[in-house]
Amino acid sequence: MDTLPLLANGFSVAFQPLNLFLVFIGALVGTLIGVLPGIGPISGVALLVPLTFALRLPPESAIILLAGIYYGAMYGGSTTSILLNIPGETSSVVTTLDGHQLARQGRAGPALAVAAWGSFIAGTLSVLGLMLLGPLLAQWAIRFGPAEYFALMVFGFSTLSALAGKNMAKALVATLFGLMLATVGLDPQSNVARYTFGQLKLYDGMDFLVVAIGLFAVSEVLMLLEEKASGATKAAVGRVYLSLKEFLFSLGAIFRGGILGFLIGVLPGAGASIASFVSYTVEKRFHGPRGRFGQGDLRGVAAPESANNAAAGGAMIPLLTLGLPGSGTTAIMLGALSSLGVNPGPQMFQQHPQVVWGLIASMYVGNAMLLVLNLPLVGLFVRLLSVPRWFLLPAVLAVSFIGVYAVNNSPFDLLLMTLFGLVGYLMRKLDFPLAPVLLGLVLGNLMEINLRRALAISNGDWGVLFSGPIAITLWALAVLSLASPWVLSRFAKRGSLDDAEV
Amino acid sequence: MKRNTWLVLVISAWISSLAFAFTPKNPECIAPAGAGGGWDFTCRSVGQLLFELKLVPQQIKVTNMTGGGGGVAFAHVVAQRNEDANLIIAASPATTLRLAQGQFSRFSENDVRWLGAVAADFGVIAVKADSPYKTLGDLMAAWKADPSKIAVGGGSAVGGQDHMKVLLLAKAAGIDPRQVKYVPFDGGGQAITSLLGGFIQVFPGDASEVRAQFEAGTVRVLAVLASKRLPAPYASISTAKELGYNVEWIVWRGFYVPKGMPIEAYEYWSNALKKLGQSSQWAKIRQDNSLGEFFMAGAPFQVFIARQVSAFRNLSKELGLIK
Numbered sequence: 001m002d003t004l005p006l007l008a009n010g011f012s013v014a015f016q017p018l019n020l021f022l023v024f025i026g027a028l029v030g031t032l033i034g035v036l037p038g039i040g041p042i043s044g045v046a047l048l049v050p051l052t053f054a055l056r057l058p059p060e061s062a063i064i065l066l067a068g069i070y071y072g073a074m075y076g077g078s079t080t081s082i083l084l085n086i087p088g089e090t091s092s093v094v095t096t097l098d099g100h101q102l103a104r105q106g107r108a109g110p111a112l113a114v115a116a117w118g119s120f121i122a123g124t125l126s127v128l129g130l131m132l133l134g135p136l137l138a139q140w141a142i143r144f145g146p147a148e149y150f151a152l153m154v155f156g157f158s159t160l161s162a163l164a165g166k167n168m169a170k171a172l173v174a175t176l177f178g179l180m181l182a183t184v185g186l187d188p189q190s191n192v193a194r195y196t197f198g199q200l201k202l203y204d205g206m207d208f209l210v211v212a213i214g215l216f217a218v219s220e221v222l223m224l225l226e227e228k229a230s231g232a233t234k235a236a237v238g239r240v241y242l243s244l245k246e247f248l249f250s251l252g253a254i255f256r257g258g259i260l261g262f263l264i265g266v267l268p269g270a271g272a273s274i275a276s277f278v279s280y281t282v283e284k285r286f287h288g289p290r291g292r293f294g295q296g297d298l299r300g301v302a303a304p305e306s307a308n309n310a311a312a313g314g315a316m317i318p319l320l321t322l323g324l325p326g327s328g329t330t331a332i333m334l335g336a337l338s339s340l341g342v343n344p345g346p347q348m349f350q351q352h353p354q355v356v357w358g359l360i361a362s363m364y365v366g367n368a369m370l371l372v373l374n375l376p377l378v379g380l381f382v383r384l385l386s387v388p389r390w391f392l393l394p395a396v397l398a399v400s401f402i403g404v405y406a407v408n409n410s411p412f413d414l415l416l417m418t419l420f421g422l423v424g425y426l427m428r429k430l431d432f433p434l435a436p437v438l439l440g441l442v443l444g445n446l447m448e449i450n451l452r453r454a455l456a457i458s459n460g461d462w463g464v465l466f467s468g469p470i471a472i473t474l475w476a477l478a479v480l481s482l483a484s485p486w487v488l489s490r491f492a493k494r495g496s497l498d499d500a501e502v
Numbered sequence: 503m504k505r506n507t508w509l510v511l512v513i514s515a516w517i518s519s520l521a522f523a524f525t526p527k528n529p530e531c532i533a534p535a536g537a538g539g540g541w542d543f544t545c546r547s548v549g550q551l552l553f554e555l556k557l558v559p560q561q562i563k564v565t566n567m568t569g570g571g572g573g574v575a576f577a578h579v580v581a582q583r584n585e586d587a588n589l590i591i592a593a594s595p596a597t598t599l600r601l602a603q604g605q606f607s608r609f610s611e612n613d614v615r616w617l618g619a620v621a622a623d624f625g626v627i628a629v630k631a632d633s634p635y636k637t638l639g640d641l642m643a644a645w646k647a648d649p650s651k652i653a654v655g656g657g658s659a660v661g662g663q664d665h666m667k668v669l670l671l672a673k674a675a676g677i678d679p680r681q682v683k684y685v686p687f688d689g690g691g692q693a694i695t696s697l698l699g700g701f702i703q704v705f706p707g708d709a710s711e712v713r714a715q716f717e718a719g720t721v722r723v724l725a726v727l728a729s730k731r732l733p734a735p736y737a738s739i740s741t742a743k744e745l746g747y748n749v750e751w752i753v754w755r756g757f758y759v760p761k762g763m764p765i766e767a768y769e770y771w772s773n774a775l776k777k778l779g780q781s782s783q784w785a786k787i788r789q790d791n792s793l794g795e796f797f798m799a800g801a802p803f804q805v806f807i808a809r810q811v812s813a814f815r816n817l818s819k820e821l822g823l824i825k
Contacts, residue, residue: 046537050546050564145701146685186571188659188686191603191823200570200577200607268695269688322698323714324691331691332538338710339543341790345714407536408568449688456685457653457701 003131010357013060014365019358022057022065023366027373030072037080037088037213037396038403041073041312042328047407049336059340060358066333067316067359068366071123074272074309075370078115079381082108082301084396086217090208091272091308093438094280096216097163098293098300105296106238108385112378113242114250114298115305120371122258122306126313127363129262130320137266137314138321144267146453147465151474152267153447156274156439158481159281162293163435170432178440181206182448189452201412208273210413211420211441213400215434218421221393223428240379246298253283253299254306261307265314271327272311273442279307285484313363319344320356524766526588529562531757533592534575536568541592544755547787548620548778555781557774562590572597573606580613583760587767590617590757595663597758598807602814603661603824615768616807617757618775618799621788623708625667625727625751627742630697631720638724638745641704642675649681655702657690657711661823664693666814667706667727667751669821674747679821697721708753709736710792727751732794754796756803772800 013019033044045066052062077089082099095115102111129137144152157175164171184195185205196202260282261275283303284293293300315327323345325331337344342352349356384392404413424434451465458464466472531545542564549562567575575591583589591614601611627638635641645652649672656664665686669679685702687693690711697705698720705712705721709732715721717735725742726732727750732739742749759771778784779797788795798806818824 043537046542049538053546053550142695142699145696145699186605186659188688191659191661198607200573203570203573203605204568268692318695322695323718324695325689331689334691335538335543339547339791343714343717343792346718346720347714407566409565410567410569410574449686453685453687456683459650459683 006353006357007131007361009353010359010361011364013354013358014064014361019061019064019362020365022061023068023362024369026065026068027072027075027366027370030069030074031076031370031373031377032072033069034073034076034088035079036076036399036403037086037217038209038400039407040089040209041070042332043407044073045069045329046332049332052336053339059337059342059352060355062340063333063337063342063355063359064362066336067363070312070329070333071309071363071366072370074123074312075116075119075374077308078119078301078305079112080396082111082115083381083384084217084393085220086396086400087212089272089308090212090438090442091276091311092304093212093216093273093435094163094276094304095301097280097435098295098297101294101296102298102301103385107296107298109238109240109378109382110242110246110298111301112381113240113375114246114254114302116371116374116378117242117247118250118254118257118302118306119309119374120367121254122261122310123313123367123370124364125255125258126262126265126310127360127367130313130317130363131360134317134321137263137317141266141268141318142322143468143470145468146450146457147467148470148474149267149269149450150447150454150465151471151478152264152270152274153443153450155474155478155481156277156443157447158478159277160436160439161482162281162284163277163439164433167431167433170430171436174427174432174434174436175440178437178442179444181211181437181441182444188449189456199412201410205445206416206441207408207413208438208441210404210417212438213404214417214420215424215427215437217393217397217400218418219424219428219434221397222421222425224389224393238382240382250298250302253302256283256286257303257306258310261310262314264307265311265327266317267314268318268324268327269446271315272308275307275311276304277439277442279303281481285481288484316359316363320348320359322346323348524587524764524770525559526767526770527560529558529560529588529590530565531562531590531592532565532567532575532579534567534569534572534597537566540594540755541572542566543791544592544594544620544757547791548757548775551778551781551783551787552774555778555783557777571600571605573600573609576601576606576609576614579758579760580609584762586760587763589763590759590771592755593758594755595751595753595810596658598811599661599663599666599814602811603818611807611811613761614758615761615763616804617759617768618772618779618803619754619756619796619806620775620779620784621755621793622796623710623753623755623793624732625663625753626707626709626712626736626739627667627671627724627727628694628697628705628707628712628716628721629703629724630700631722633703633722635703635724636722638740638742638747641724642671642677642747645672646675646677649677650683652704653683653685653702654704654706655685655687655693655696656706657687657693659686660684661818662686663751663753664690664706666817667749668704670749670751670817671706671742671747673821674742674749694721709794713792728794752796754798755793756798769800775799 077092080086080088081092081095085100087093186203257279260279264275318324319330325334533542533545545564552558654668658664
């Protein structure tokens with residue numbers, strides 16, 4: 001394929017003043033949506049779809065705006081994770097683990113900067129991948145059946161021990177709690193409502209964002225109340241830039257996270273959250289006991305933040321090459337495109353080259369723009385740390401309550417969030433890790449439904465789970481991931497202080 | 503004589519004042535699901551066009567109220583907005599099907615008033631392009647021979663629309679509906695992906711969902727579940743009825759309103775829908791979104807819904823989906 005002239009043509013679309021302006025607006029609004037907990041990329045894009053109609057934008061401009069928001073949201077998600085220990089998006093939950101530790105050590109600046117650089121590098125990589133390998137990878141996405149998804153989820157669960165912290169038993173309890181939450185709602189396989197207590201509002205199950213904000217943000221405020229009563233410690237602001245040494249230190253994690261995130265992002269239904277969980281673990285495993293993961297390792301921010309941005313790029317592949325949405329956000333883009341008279345599908349590259357290539361070119365532009373936009377913001381955001389936490393945290397919480405309410409119009413969600421806040425507070429007091437709850441909630445649903453799909457198709461033959469090279473590879477990776485800490489601890493006793501000074 | 507004339511004038515003035523008495527204030531459309539879905543589209547496209555055609559004096563505000571497959575919005579309307587004259591709520595067969603299966607807790611189709619439908623999508627039976635089933639007859643013969651060999655994957659839950667389509671087809675062909683192997687996916691997109699991957703053999707989706715794949719030649723459509731043939735690109739595809747299976751699936755897009763809405767307000771809204779339905783602008787929006795022609799409003803629509811719900815209820819009982 002003569003990619004270059006097509007791409008050049010795409011850039012001529014992307015550099016039209018209107019489109020350039022829309023990329024900028026998209027990136028800016030997206031960053032804001034990302035920063036604010038409570039409004040995720042899905043609702044952010046959905047809320048702005050009507051605007052693209054109202055402005056009567058041509059299809060290429062509309063998709064450029066929506067993609068800009070999608071990307072921007074992925075960039076911004078890390079901010080509150082790092083500064084406040086409140087995940088801005090579902091895909092930034094893991095970022096809290098090391099990100100917030102770094103902030104407590106006065107290294108919020110480098111953490112935010114590494115998230116921005118990682119997002120930029122991984123985002124650009126994923127656009128390159130989309131351009132060069134798109135159709136090829138679309139075929140790999142199709143080869144992923146229910147059995148493969150199930151194996152992928154098992155691999156996802158093998159990451160648990162990486163999130164566990166000190167006490168494995170407590171992490172298991174937390175995961176089980178997450179799995180229990182995942183069973184709430186209408187079971188699609190039998191059409192039976194489970195654990196809904198006759199509440200129609202529970203039929204759709206537990207909204208991830210509601211649980212995440214409750215567990216992390218509400219409980220953080222409760223903890224603050226207590227600290228305030230007993231004399232609080234204030235986080236240091238520290239330096240706002242990333243040193244070259246730190247950049248090089250994280251570069252490997254950025255590339256590994258980016259590639260993994262991209263591949264997982266291509267799979268319809270897997271998405272950025274799983275990509276971030278998996279890339280964090282892989283990174284932790286890769287370094288073994290030499291890393292300082294969980295206590296503030298820059299790579300623990302770089303890997304998941306690169307992965308979730310690359311996943312956003314990967315998710316565009318099934319959309320553009322097959323006309324099938326790979327994630328909730330791209331599903332909404334699909335709807336928007338078809339309303340604008342562009343039917344996304346296998347023929348889109350031929351029928352609407354200005355849309356496809358204009359979008360791809362704008363993704364390069366958007367990534368660069370986001371970096372330029374976000375690096376100076378690091379200085380601003382870090383200064384937020386000098387705002388007293390008794391003011392900042394409740395303010396952020398208020399914004400996330402408004403965000404959640406604005407999206408679903410459901411006061412019930414707010415009650416649920418508060419309830420999970422209390423649960424989160426108790427868990428913190430008893431030293432239970434919070435991230436495994438969310439791991440259980442995200443993976444539990446997908447794991448159950450894909451297992452049952454696989455068995456329904458095979459007429460109950462369990463062998464289907466181990467058939468095919470992709471499934472077997474994933475099982476092997478899961479076993480490796482479980483065994484590696486044990487193996488590594490036997491071999492890698494040497495120099496646990498190697499990386500400590502960076 | 504003179505007196506009578508006066509009386510007629512007064513009465514007709516009173517009647518016309520009744521007919522024009524109502525104008526909505528701060529009109530609202532509830533989409534009972536998140537932004538970006540079908541109900542959201544119904545609210546936004548109809549709301550926007552009603553305003554553009556000056557059929558309503560103000561922009562219609564769209565509220566997304568997710569939960570319970572539309573049940574949360576339904577309960578909200580019945581319990582809290584029963585008298586509201588300025589409210590319309592988006593609906594489709596997903597609404598009537600859930601009502602029929604008793605999934606909106608204690609509420610029934612009689613707790614609201616049905617306003618009208620403005621467009622429809624139609625069910626299709628699709629297989630992969632290289633599938634051994636070249637015709638609906640091929641598929642039905644193989645299916646009848648061994649139902650456990652054919653995995654049907656749809657974008658809705660068990661008992662949902664895609665499932666009902668194949669159950670109806672199985673019933674029409676004399677296959678025991680309980681033998682039908684149905685695998686639910688999270689939306690039509692995922693089901694099509696699984697069809698292309700060869701994990702499922704049949705996708706009973708909607709015409710708009712498979713259009714891009716059909717035009718690209720990656721899926722084959724064996725039949726459309728409409729009363730007559732659909733326009734291009736489906737013009738060459740037979741209806742199931744032509745092929746000897748009397749199955750139709752009309753995915754109408756429409757509205758219900760609160761039951762306690764004053765009669766003049768109900769008349770106002772159904773007239774507005776009628777005018778919208780006749781406009782060329784609406785025809786264009788329909789076509790841009792791959793939706794077919796289907797219009798009904800007022801009393802005929804209420805009858806249509808009553809029949810549909812009771813048909814769904816009987817069918818669900820017969821198929822063992824409800825007791």
